[in-house]
Amino acid sequence: MSYYLKVPARINILGNPSDAVEGDFATISMAISLYAHAIIEPSDKIVFEMRAPGSGNDNQSKDFPLNSVFECELSNSLIPMDDEPKLCKGAFNFLLKISPEFRSKICRRGFRLTTWSEVPRQSGLGGSSLFVILTLAALREFYHLDTQIMNNYVLAEMTQRIEENELGITCGFADRYVPIFGGLAYIDYRGKLFHKSITQEPFATYEILNRWAGKLSLVAITTGLKHDSGNIHHAMRTKYLEEYNTWYHKGGSKPPMIKYMERIWETAWKGKIALLNSEMETFGQMMNLNHGVVNDMMNYCGFQEGAGRLNNLLIQTALNQHALGAKLTGAGQGGSIYALVKPGKENELADVWEKQIKELNLQNASIYTPKISVQGLSIKDKENKTGLI
Template sequence: MESFVIKVPARINILGNPSDANEGAHQTISCAINLWAQAKVEPAEKIILENQGSGNQMELESASGLEIKSDHEFRFILASLKLLLQTSEELSEKIKANSGLKISYQSEVPKQSGLGGSTLLVHIGLLALVYFYELDRKKHNLYFLAELTQRIEEQELGITCGFADRYVPLLGDIAYIDYRGKLFHQPINQEPYCAYEKLGAYVEHPPLVVAFTGLEHQSGDVHKRMRSLYLEEFKGFKGDYENAPFMVRQMKKIGDTAWKGKIALLESDWRRFGALMDENHKLVDEMMRYCGFKQGAGELNNKIIELGKGLGALGGKLTGAGGGGSVFFLSFPGEEEKLAEELRNHFEKMGLAQAQVWVPSIVRQGAVVLEK
């Protein structure tokens, strides 16, 4: 196999999150953006992993019997190798019969920024193995790889995140994603795959501005606490949302912002779309306080969202989970760069030296493999 390059985009959850992580019976609007993790994959005598960011490298004598520590630098790609070996007989056979490979990766996604950065490394590991060892693309399709990524992160790495994180970087575009039937995270093929409706051909590009505060956070820590409480309260749910436990009722309201937002998006009703973003954020902030996060979605996050609204944004919310990470705004069409520059100026005055602000583009195709 010749060398090739893999590129995987980050994601933003625009509306409806975190119903992709906590419930599974609702929906989100999510999109892939032009912020990338990438890797060069080439033949080697052994299996070699290289983090181009740190310059560190590791070699594997064997792919069998992998033990993965939670703080291991290469844990994401090691975990993808471990679980794909367990689920793919074809890979097990081909990895024994062929030489090794070298995966040299890097990412421009800020660490723990709420943009799904850890998931991208799992995607890179899976795509590298599927393409290098020329595995059956029908059996190892992108939906299957998205589902396997969820199991890798949850079961092997102890990370609780939403299904949007696992699907959007692979499939791309701006999409309306339905998670019905996925509440209990059953084994693959024992629950539905996500229903992934690409909207890019039907809607205008949303005028978005993303702001990373510079504060790192573990989104899985937030999701884990919320999902645990949700599942506990779901036991008492009798199907009546009006009289449902708080978490169940709140998640229904959050998920509803997505189907309402789809209608607004198709009509380019940006004021309505921005108002739904605000509603989504308010509901999440309330839910996080209920779950024991005293500052809700995060004191700085809430402050920055208010700042953006004061600068003219039509709406603002988290890109993923709260605590630190990133927020994003909807501006009037054509005013994205103006809002971004004003935010940069305010961040400088606030002493947020590590903050970053940019105007994203939607990546239509999702992950790409560039063969040489």
């Protein structure tokens, strides 16, 4: 049997980066209608195919040019990580290490896993995590692995451990939870700062808000400038943990990184209250405060341009156009920003940004209006299109 899988990208609206990467507090995050896709089908070998970006139709995937392909004979041995697709291979290896059930089944039949994505690479939308999630979910479905043991919370936790421990990417948890669970959510990460083994720390608490909150009128821009979020987070997480550990053991006044992250957390919980009360101007103010603190914190951590000169320029343009709030959604120094505007004003800001990116010669930039993806991870029987999740 073959399966088609789809998983949405995410934006962090408030509270980032306090998703247990530089402080274990909370974010308001939203799954958006940009997706990564996968097809898993029987094969006599183990095959990974990563195809060029496409439009998201599972019937079109074979028409996209190959970016990378890897195949090997059936075996329950670890796959070499010296070439692409490393995200998929890292997920496969991790599952081999922790799942006796998977190790016992992998030698009985092979698979071909084909993946592709609509999400721009290194755009600050959590795109790399999507390939890990798709690989784990596809293997879980294809090999009928125990879904109580490997439930969606565990899937999110595994994704974070794979990226951090197998692939060396410094990361938190928002990018791993939001694509799986979907919607607009307030996510609590308290107790997850040290990234202990799965079940040795709390799972994140995922509180859906879109059933009660009003619509967010958002406009987003991906600059097209590539950045490595792991490198940026590594510098800031290292600084945070150094100051936290010294303060925890020696006491005294709170160090700067703790103060920065507590202020960022405040934007998330106050923003939740404002959102549920439909107080969009207050919500926008929290966005502006969140970005200002992140900009100051990045300067403090040695990034001379803070959150990035170009990002700050585009954010200021949005505010000059009377946006209620504007901020980063990624790690800074590139990636994406978004703005909250009054309903019906989306096109006005998009037109101004469009003119600006031409003046700045940002040839790979793109502007879009993020729409909520209420559903997160979805899995269908490819033959009869039956929805499984």
